[in-house]
Amino acid sequence: MAKEKRSFVVIGLGAFGGTVALELARFGNHVLGIDLDERRVSQMASALTGAIILDTTDELALREAGLENYDVALVAIGDDIEASILTTMNLRVLGVETIWAKAASKTHHRILSKVGADRVILPEQEMGRHIAQMLNNPAVQDYVSLGNGFSVVNIVIPARLSGRPLAALKIGQQHDLRMLGLMRGTEFLCCDQDGVALQADDRLILLGKRPELRRFGDVL
Incomplete structure (x- = not known):
């Protein structure tokens, strides 16, 4: 069954907002882009389902645009914190089911959470942590934070371990981690497959708490 697209x-x-909008549209979703800047709206018009100039601090304007009919709203307003807060409040009043909002600071983050945002993101800080993690350990190609201290990481197997059995890594024994699988090029190998030997540039997918993941990366 085809996955139902959301609006x-x-x-x-x-x-930030433009990139998110374009990617959502690329996935085949119905995406409406809104901005006060006519140039930005014009640039996005052909790539999105719709793009309009609108003052989103005006609740009536939002209602007339039919925003209450959308499944998800992302408030990606940049420097105008007051407009960001008022827009988030208006979307909640309209009854938009899910609201995400971009924050410019921790204080802004707290306010957005209080006035109705379901999830608030600090893109610069989150990307900074992401990059620091990879710079700190070159073996880590990517990672996703799951909350409560847990992350999923993608670790590249070095050439010196090529030919060694997967069991030699002693994951779950010396390291309190869970192995989710192994990527070899575009092929996914289950971690319970017998006789799997490591190859250089294999990508190991691990779940665990960040300190233990760091220790494993340091000894790999």
């Missing part, structure tokens, strides 16, 4: 409205079409 999204992205408010603020700067570098």
